[in-house]
Amino acid sequence: MRLLHTSDWHLGQHFMHKSREAEHQAFLEWLLTTIDEQKIDILIVAGDIFDTGTPPSYARKLYNNFMVGIQSTQCQQVVIVGGNHDSVAVLHESRSILSCLNVTVIGAISDSLDQQVLTAKDSEGKPAAIICAIPYIRPRDVLASQACQTQTEKQQNLEQAIADHYQQAFKVAQKKADEYSLGKPLPIVMTGHLASVGCKSSESVRDIYIGSLTAFSADHFPPADYIALGHLHSSQQVSDLDYIRYSGSPIPLSFDELNDVKQVLCVELSVNCPRAIESIEIPRFQPMATIKGNLVSIEGQLNELELPKPGKTTWLEIVVEEDDYLTDLQSRIQAIIADKPFEILKVKRNRSQQQAIELAAKETLTELSPLEVFQRRLAQESLEDAIKDQLIHHFNCIVSELNEIDTEAPELKSIKSSKVKSIENDQANNKEMSSLQDAPLK
Incomplete structure (x- = not known):
C-alpha cells in the first residue's frame, strides 16, 4: 500500500x-x-x-x-x-x-x-x-x-x-x-x-x-x-x-x-x-526572497535577483544592517525596485546590542511583535527574573487563548472569552502582580 x-x-x-x-x-x-x-x-x-x-x-x-x-x-x-x-x-x-x-x-x-x-x-x-x-x-x-x-x-x-x-x-x-x-x-x-x-x-x-x-x-x-x-x-x-x-x-x-x-x-x-x-x-508557486545587508549591498542584490516569470511578482523581505537610523528607509528601498516586478512585504533592521540600546527610543510598533512590546514594558520593572519569566509565560498563554478563540465554533467563542477574562482576573489578584499595579504605566 x-x-x-x-x-x-x-x-x-x-x-x-x-x-x-x-x-x-x-x-x-x-x-x-x-x-x-x-x-x-x-x-x-x-x-x-x-x-x-x-x-x-x-x-x-x-x-x-x-x-x-x-x-x-x-x-x-x-x-x-x-x-x-x-x-x-x-x-x-x-x-x-x-x-x-x-x-x-x-x-x-x-x-x-x-x-x-x-x-x-x-x-x-x-x-x-x-x-x-x-x-x-x-x-x-x-x-x-x-x-x-x-x-x-x-x-x-x-x-x-x-x-x-x-x-x-x-x-x-x-x-x-x-x-x-x-x-x-x-x-x-x-x-x-x-x-x-x-x-x-x-x-x-x-x-x-x-x-x-x-x-x-x-x-x-x-x-x-x-x-x-x-x-x-x-x-x-x-x-x-x-x-x-x-x-x-x-x-x-x-x-x-x-x-x-x-x-x-x-x-x-x-x-x-x-x-x-x-x-x-513541491514546486515553489510564488517567488519569494529575503535580502540582507546595508543599502548599497541590498541594491546590488536586488539588481542581481532573478526576475519572476511574466505575470508574477516576487515578494520580498528586506533585512537592513545599517549603522544609522534611517527615517526614510522604506522610501529609499522602494526607489531601488521602482522598475522591477518586486513587492516589499516586510522591512526590518538587524542591530547590534549597542545599536539596539541607542535606537530603542526610535522604534515603531510595526517593528516589534506583541511579545517584544510586553518584554520592553516588563524590563522597566524591578522584579526578580523568575517572576518576569512567569509573567511572560502567562502572557503567552493569554495570547494563545485569544488565538484559539478564532478556531472554535461561534457558539463557543463567548465561553472562551469568559475564560480569558477569568485568567486575567486571577493574574490581577496574584500577589506577584500587585507590584505592577502600583507602577506607573507608560
Missing part, C-alpha cells in the same frame, strides 16, 4: 495582507497529479487544513473541490485530522457527505477509540493497514481541571494524558491488525498534530500552549510502523527516527521557511517488507 503524508495546508491564509489562494490552488492541482502518478492508495492530511476556524468561502471551495477531484485517481481513502488552527465544527459540518467519497474526517478525539482506528484497504478491497487517526488534542479532551496544581504538575499530567491516548489507540489498532493477520500483523500508521521535543520550528508556527506543555517527547509515541505528524512547517524526522515524520507545510508560510525544501512524503507499507519512505519535492 502506498501512503502519501501531507499537512499544514493553512487554506485561507493571508500573508502580510496577501492572499495565498493562487498558491494553494496550484498546490492542490499538483497534489492531485502526484497522487495519480505515484499510484497513491491512501492520503493522510495531518491537521491545519484551514488557517483559521472561520475560513473564507474560497478556502472551503478549494477543500471541497479537491475531495471531488481525488475521486478520479486510484486513491482508495483519505484521512483528515484536525489541527490547532482548525475548528472542529467546521471540519465536521461536511463529514457525513465526505464519508460517501471515502474521506474520513476526525476533527477531535472521540469517546470511542474504535471511531479513530480505521482499516485501510488496497485496490482489491483487502485490509492493507490499520490507521490510528489522532488529531490535535485539546486539554479539555483528556483532562479535568484540578485546583492547586503547579505548572510542572499540569505539564506532566497533560503529557501523560496525551501519551495514554496514543497507547490506548495503539492497543486497539494492534487488536484489529491481529484479526486481519496473514501470517504477520498488518502495518499500523498513526497521526498526530503537536510539537515534538527537539524539532525545528519557524516564525509561522503558532505555539501550542496546552496547559504548559510546549513539546511532546518522542518516547511517548507507540512503536507504530509510521507516524504522520503535523504542526511544524519544516519537514523533519523526530529524534532521528525515520518512521516519525513531519511532512511540513506545502508552501512557505513565513520568510524564514524559504530555505526549507517543501515536500510530501510517500510511504510504501507492506505486510512482508519494511517500510520505504520517499520525499517528493
